[in-house]
Amino acid sequence: MSHIVVIGAGQAGSSLVAKLRKDGFDGDITLIGAEDVLPYQRPPLSKAYLLGEMELERLFLRPASFYADNNITLKLGQRVTGIDTAAKTVSLGDEVVGYDQLALTTGSDPRRLPAAIGGDLEGVHVVRGLGDVDAMAPQVREGARALIVGGGYIGLEAAAVCAKRGVKVTLVEMADRILQRVAAPETSDYFRALHSGHGVDIREATGLERLEGEGGKVTRAVLSGGEVLEVDFVVVGVGITPSTQLAELAGLDLDNGIKVDGQGRTSDASIWAAGDCASFPYRGRRIRLESVPNAIDQAEVVAQNMLGAARDYVAQPWFWSDQYDVKLQIAGLNTGYDTVVTRQGEGLQRSFWYYADGQLVAVDAMNDPRAYMVAKRLIDMGKTADKGVVADPAADLKSLLKA
The missing domain is CATH 3.50.50.60 (FAD/NAD(P)-binding domain)
Known part of the structure; x- marks a missing residue:
């Protein structure tokens, strides 16, 4: 029976094993995590959890019963010390675990x-x-x-x-x-x-x-x-670096993270990677996204490809940040922008629209979910937005979707 091992029990790892079972994989699954708690969501840690507004159990992505009910072996509080790609084994101290396919969802480390x-x-x-x-x-x-x-x-x-x-x-x-x-x-x-x-x-x-x-x-x-x-x-808070130590020990190709192809496969045909640790092709260049949406979406595509789907991952970057009573929502990537158009709202509501050579590439929307949603749809469709409409607070942004 086939055995899939996933190293890294964060958002990407938990999403990947759940998708494997959802899509019908009936072989063995082992999820290995260095922390001794169930996979949990990180964004609330520094906000609701730190403020005492969220209990530990509410952080968990899935209850312990999910893993038991889906016959997923959890090895928590254990660190992988090495990967033998020839023997297809991972080492956890004295224990050796064999795999048929391996996924690295090792995340990132704070500087x-x-x-x-x-x-x-x-x-x-x-x-x-x-x-x-x-x-x-x-x-x-x-x-x-x-x-x-x-x-x-x-x-x-x-x-x-x-x-x-x-x-x-x-x-x-x-x-x-x-x-x-x-x-x-x-x-x-x-x-x-x-x-x-x-x-x-x-x-x-x-x-x-x-x-x-x-x-x-x-x-x-x-x-x-x-x-x-x-x-x-x-x-x-001076940034994070992709956790690539295990990949490097295993001899995998690195490029601002673990280098994967469009499907999430590393330079070893039996090893895949997803989430913060992985860099992948995106619109003619190679990027690495540090976000929860990317961790989930990329991990689910990798799970499908481990089962033979041969599907390319098409990233649709979006991010968010909560500060005081402001919710910032970001769509797209502003790399290479040359123009910023401001849309003024009431109070703290504001959005900044980024253009490169006349093409809308990103938006920062503060307390303005409508601006965020319209801009995200335009960016995902490869369309731009009339700057005059964007800058006019009285103009209906939805008209941009019909242009």
Whole structure:
């Protein structure tokens, strides 16, 4: 009987094994995860869960009974130490598990501050897994002083949660503006004003020289200009890197992640990859998407292809971020944009439409689900949007779909 092994028990791994069973695979399935809890959703960790608004059980993607009822073997709290592609086995310490097909859904790892500048002090946190948030939660309390390192979406979401809890927040970003790598200046301006209005002290073009501590715990931060801040804890949000260590040990091709073809197959015909860890062909280039929708959609296509579907994965990138009472929804990829058109709404409602050579390529929509949905449909269909209609708040956006 055929045996499929999946390494990585996150969103992609859980979606992949569920799709295998849904599509009729009746062989053995083993899902291996390094954490000792059931596969869970990560986005609420740094928001509802950290705020105490969501219990642990509500984080789980599927109950334990799902895996038992579907005859899926869970090996949780276990780390794979190696893959033997010739023997088709994976090693978990002294245990060896054979496979006929293998899927890598190993996700990504947060970038950490070097120990040389105090990154290993107690009270310095990253926001990635359940253990990270559980360790940080007791410190997120009214009157505490926090330093957020990094002005991307991870850092801004952490700043929002801390500020809502009454923490005095300072955020430092080395680049000239927050969100510089991922968004237009208009979006940066919007979120700078939003956070400043909630009391967050944003320092752009400012680096962290080092962290200092007493008794092994962080107590001070020295910024690039020499200023010293007294801090109770630090949150590091400086990005993530694809988890490719196992793939590298197995000799698989890498290219900004585990390199897969359009169907999700790696350079080894028996091994597949999906989710944050995988880079794949997209409109003439190779990309890697760090998002829940991509993890689910790509994993389900890989599951189908493991069963012989030979179907290419057609990505339709979309993302979201919740900060205070603002929901940001992003459709498309803004790479190479040359023009941004602003659509003004009431209050905090706003959307920024990105164009490249006259073609709509992406949108950032704040509290504007209609703009998001219209833009996403246009982008998915390969259509553009009349800039005059977009810029006119009185114009009906749905008319763009009929053009």
